[in-house]
Amino acid sequence: MRMRPMILPAFVALIAAALAWFVADRWITATVREGLDQSLLLTSRAVEAEIDRFxxxxxxxxxxxxxxxxxxxxxxxxxxxxxxxxxxxxxxxxxxxxxxxxxxxxxxxxxxxxxxxxxxxxxxxxxxxxxxxxxxxxxxxxxxxxxxxxxxxxxxxxxxxxxxxxxxxxxLRGLQETWRSAGADVALVDGDGVVFLSGREDWLYRPLTPLSDKVIQRLAETRAYDGVPLGAVAPLLRQAPTGDDAQGDGWTARIASVSGTDWSLMAAHPTAAITTVAAGWALAASLLTLAVAGLFKAWDQRRQIIALKLSQSERLEAMVTARTADLAREVEARKQAETDLRAAQEHLIHAEKMAALGRMSTAIVHEISQPLAAMEATLTAAEMTLAASESQTAPRLATAKGLIRRMQRTIKHLKSFGRKEPGALDLIDLRSVISSAIELVTPRARAVGVVPEFISPSQAVSVIAGPVRMEQVVVNLILNALDAVEGRGDGRVSVTVESDGVEARLVVRDTGVGISPDILPRVAEPFFSTKSAAEGLGIGLSICKAILAEFGGKLSVASALGRGTTVTVVLPAAALAQAAAE
CATH class of the missing domain: 3.30.450.20 (PAS domain)
Known part of the structure; x- marks a missing residue:
């Protein structure tokens, strides 16, 4: 029972020592390899320089x-x-x-x-x-x-x-003497794997791995190592090199080739030094773990003593804290209830204001629509009875009629926005709807000086929608595009329509000034407009969006400043819409 508390710290210390050994061995080995590679680089350059001299x-x-x-x-x-x-x-x-x-x-x-x-x-x-x-x-x-x-x-x-x-x-023995005086474990190996220059005397004229009888016979014929019994000499390596790494008896080495020759250069480092350092790390890690365990044990004992002394006061404090927290929650709940009540009141007031605004706008539209129609008829009659000599009066009458028509168009938008008229849905061809819409905006297009370009496909693009309301959507989008290119010499407006059998896609593009990214998400909100108050109420796109939603479609706007705006209308193709209806 007394030994049991010591088992866990000892086990943790053993694990810490093993991990420290592993990490230290890997890190020191990598450092040794890096040092050996640098030594090989410098030594190979020295060998190459010595050969290049002659x-x-x-x-x-x-x-x-x-x-x-x-x-x-x-x-x-x-x-x-x-x-x-x-x-x-x-x-x-x-x-x-x-x-x-x-x-x-x-x-x-x-x-x-x-x-x-x-x-x-x-x-x-x-x-x-x-x-x-x-x-x-x-x-x-x-x-x-x-x-x-x-x-x-x-x-x-x-x-x-x-x-x-x-x-x-x-x-080349001068290189060998330099290596020996520096204590460097460096060796030059020929193409057959025989060491012919070395900083260690016991490596000289020894093969890295056992030589075959054919190689020994060829070396004897050329008398390369005359008087050296290569067949009886023990090899330096325990096994064949693995890539650029080699292992010998008590040392590890790196091997690199010498440029311009079939030689190899080998630099070694004792493994005992690596083992010693790794063992030191492991010992330090185990002692540190035991020290931390001892400190933790002492702290735990002190904590238990203090806990025993303060248990009663802690209970009292806990009760006070719990009651205080309950009171704080009650206060917070009351504050939240008051906030929700004020917000609900504000929403009710705002809803009532919007309802009153809607009733008032409907009344205003009803009251001024008839006078405007009468004024337009009166101006038309005046134009018909105008004498030919009144050359300055005719343009003024035309201007007044244009203003009255703009007011009538605004009233029409307000009626559409304020009243939802379901209407019947029919199978229509978007090509004919677009052609009719372009005819309706022709006077406006002539005033702007831009003719909308309609790229019509050869086959019908059929959808299920209300033809008049769909025409209203297209007219609104084309008018917005004409407003965007007004006053630009290179302005263009194009309308394309296509269908892939699943969706019908209608795209209206213009090369106008574009829309700023910070207001682009708000362009479809009711009563939001980048135009002046005299040019529109900002409900055109919101009406289009509401109409398209009734047809199961959607509207998206993409724009870039200085490059124009693209409005895309996506509707279900006629086949899918019919299937859904059935």
Whole structure:
């Protein structure tokens, strides 16, 4: 029983240690890989720079007349020897020598020193065969004459029918000494997977993975690592590299290729350091978890003691708080009830005002419609009896008649808005409705100077609607479009209609000034208008929307400032409407 409270903290500490180990191992491994990649990048550039110093030397030296003469005239060999000696000294190359077509060295920079290459046969070396066949060759090997390893770069020299190979031997052991002095676990690996340069002595001339008998035989024939028993040497890696990663005995490594060669560059880091740091993180996490658990336990005990002391006062405070909350809720409920009551009263007052406004507008419309009709008839009679000499009076009468007709049109809108007349629904063709509407707005279109363009389909576009009210909708939309393009020299109004068998779509477009985005959602509200009070009441679109709703349709408006407005009317196609009616 006493040990049971310690089981949970110990278990949590164990889990925290495992998570810390996992996170630390992943993070440190990623950091090590990043460091190894940077080391590989810098080292590969150093190796490439060292090789590039001598890459052009065989080509340059092979163009000298003394070298070419030595291939065809034995008397020129002394001059060639001295020339190669001078060039190798100034260039810093290890050795520079010329081989004839049979593979025998006929001139060398070390012609007058012990271990001279002169007279030696190197036809078995790959750099000789590659240069004879392709013009260039390269090969790293231990020197069979001097026993000194080096990188051999060769170029074919052609003089008529005589051919030879000029070879420069580059000593790369300076890189190896630099790695060792810096303590870097870096190695250069040839195309067969054999380490030939390394910052670690125990890695030198060891394969990364076991070599096949064919590879061992080929290396023996070329004498690349003369005197090294490659078949008996243990490989460095536990298994074949996975991509750019490799694992050895106590170290992890990254591998990268060296540009211009078939070599690989390997940089390693001890895994013991990664394990040590990860273990430290795990230990710290477990100790921190136990410390937090101890603090929590002490705090919990103190909390229990305080709770025992304050339990009575807390109960009293809870009762007071509960009663206070009840009173606050009652007060809030009364405030909300008063607010709702005031809002209801305001809604009733507003509804009564709107009802009175409707009754008053109906009465006003009834009272002024007849006088307006009489005035129009009187003006028409006056026009008919007007003398020909009264040239200034006729335009004035026409203007007065136009104003009276505008007033009559407004009265008609008010009647439609204030009274819902169901009317009969018929099967109609939208094309004929649009044509009739365009004829009705022709006088207005002439005044504006724009002829509405009707793009009529070849087949009928049938819907179920009231023909007169549908014509009223189209007339209203076209008049709005004409108002929008009035005064614009490039103004255009177009009407299109189409049907896909499911919906009939009527679109009225204009190239007017457009509608601002902040007022676009309000254009269909009753009594909202962007025109002046003398030009309209702002109920045209709301009437259109109400009419279309009776037909099962809808209306939408899209507009952009400076580019015009598009009004789209969507109605159910006749087939679907008939099915719904049935």
């Amino acid at each position: 890459a052009a030397l065989p080509d340059v030296a092979g163009e000298d007349a003394r070298i070419r003469a030595a291939l065809i005239d034995p008397r020129a060999l002394e001059d060639a020897n001295r020339y190669l000696e001078t060039v190798a000294t100034h260039a810093g190359a290890s050795e520079l020598f010329l081989i004839n077509a049979e593979g025998r060295t006929i001139a060398a920079s070390n012609w007058n020193r012990p271990g001279s290459f002169v007279g030696e046969f190197y036809s078995f070396r790959p750099y000789f065969r590659e240069a004879i066949e392709t013009g260039r060759g390269q090969f790293y090997a231990i020197g069979v004459t001097t026993g000194v390893p080096g990188y051999f770069l060769s170029t074919r020299v052609q003089v008529g029918t005589m051919a030879g190979v000029l070879v420069v031997k580059v000593d």
